[in-house]
Amino acid sequence: MTIYGIKTCSTVGKARKFMKENSIEFDFVDYKIESMDETKIREWLTQIDIKVLFNNKGKKYRDLGLKELNLDDEGNRVLDIYTHKL
Template sequence: MTHIYGIKNCGSVKKALHFFDTHALPYTFHDFKISPVSREKIESWLKKSDMSVLLNNKGTTYRTLGIKALELDDNGKIEWMSNHNLLLKRPIIEYGDQLVVGYDQSHYEGIFQS
């Protein structure tokens, strides 16, 4: 089963959910705001994706919290992402043994419709 993580009011998440719905692809949705993901889950994702991909350093939360000025190492970044899931780039999709981060329709078509 495909698992999609994010928040419902995020534009990229809305596009991803629309893609899955219009292509009749089954999934479960995990809303960060309702049930935050754990440090262990984030660490498992980092085995399949780079920190630079998973950490949303262009978002409002990143700027508001002043994360850049903290000059954190990877452990510190993981700690912040664990405590503030909105620092994670969205959506995060677990598909088999793959992890897909962000929304890119052509990429989705190549992965989820093959």
């Protein structure tokens, strides 16, 4: 199993702690260090809603101006902006 996230995220921290406490092997990818592959993100979007993927309260989200875009109507545009400026 692979967990994707950032070290400073409390939710990611809880997930990592749970995995360790329950002796579940996992890999951790810190996407602040390793850039995310657009193909991988698009694969996820076949399984989840785009709104789940983005931290809409995060600074990066606001700095990129994604708050003003409608994720339902402009999801591909948002993804393009995010992956190219991540």
